């Protein structure tokens with residue numbers, strides 16, 4: 001392989017696999033008893049464990065053709081008001097169980113949380129503060145769509161003590177925007193970044209995507225330069241996940257242009273890494289970039305960065321409690337997801353039931369593998385001695401088969417027996433999902449078509 005250029009080597013090793021925003025991945029979730037979830041939430045309250053609250057707002061004014069989120073496209077703004085009422089019902093249901101646990105983070109995601117007008121935003125945050133014990137200094141973050149955000153919303157959010165914002169950009173090239181049916185100018189984006197900073201937001205993230213049809217190295221380089229000019233604190237660079245069998249609207253993307261092959265995807269990824277490095281950004285985890293000194297950069301340096309359903313974040317709590325349709329919750333013992341259909345979610349709430357559709361209870365083996373995969377995804381290396389101490393096992397014996405299998409990924413990772421550490425190589429860091437797959441007890445049994453390309 002050494003004779004190949006880096007993009008060709010990445011393309012060679014690329015396969016399909018989970019993104020490891022959880023272990024096991026959400027594809028493994030299955031039926032779970034509501035009572036079991038109720039006990040788990042109750043345990044968070046009884047132990048007064050810090051909790052990170054995630055609120056999913058599913059509405060968007062139109063559906064972007066590449067979208068992989070759980071979205072309800074609608075232009076009826078009144079749906080947001082009714083949804084906030086339902087969220088308050090859900091909070092009332094949970095608060096008896098978990099009201100004593102300190103909430104150390106409130107994250108609003110979607111969809112587009114800014115589908116909510118300022119009064120609905122105030123009602124939502126007011127309900128959170130009424131039903132839960134929000135810790136002083138809890139981080140408050142929100143995803144915003146620059147095409148729809150108003151000054152009044154930014155003012156309301158600043159007033160509600162939000163300080164972190166994540167903006168979707170994806171790509172600034174017009175032809176790419178045509179292909180993905182999302183039109184957003186650099187001026188709109190710049191306005192929102194400047195407006196947010198002026199309102200006191202000190203943590204600005206920008207999402208961009210590589211691997212979209214019609215992207216070329218030249219066009220993507222321009223997008224990267226425009227993003228760098230915005231001086232975000234962090235950038236999340238995602239590989240486009242083309243899964244039309246799961247997401248039929250993505251057929252529109254396919255019709256608009258050829259889906260890039262793995263070599264082209266790898267070339268764009270390497271281009272982005274080089275551009276962000278030149279601009280002084282630190283490359284964190286698999287696909288995030290942060291300004292030195294930013295919160296995420298500090299968390300990474302202190303090994304406090306974690307991988308969750310929200311991507312890479314600073315560790316604030318071991319438990320994430322999801323609210324809203326399709327929201328995923330996670331503790332060290334369980335994952336569970338709410339109904340993905342709005343009507344089912346609502347019906348469960350109306351009946352006074354937790355609106356849980358599926359989930360997964362982790363056994364000891366899952367917990368050991370989750371710890372190992374989590375560190376690999378965040379740090380690109382894992383101290384097996386520490387995993388052994390934390391999980392009460394002899395790692396060289398317990399993972400003997402996996403460590404032997406690592407040898408077949410020689411170009412991506414190696415086990416240092418003396419240091420008892422698995423370390424990814426420079427190339428393997430970009431294909432860390434492949435390395436994690438070696439330790440994934442479930443992946444081998446699954447159809448790979450369920451997963452996106454690992455490059």
Ligand code: SF4
Pocket residue numbers: 059060062063064066067068069071110111112145168182
């Ligand atoms: S704005 Fe985001 S969540 Fe909404 S449809 Fe577009 S990509 Fe999906």
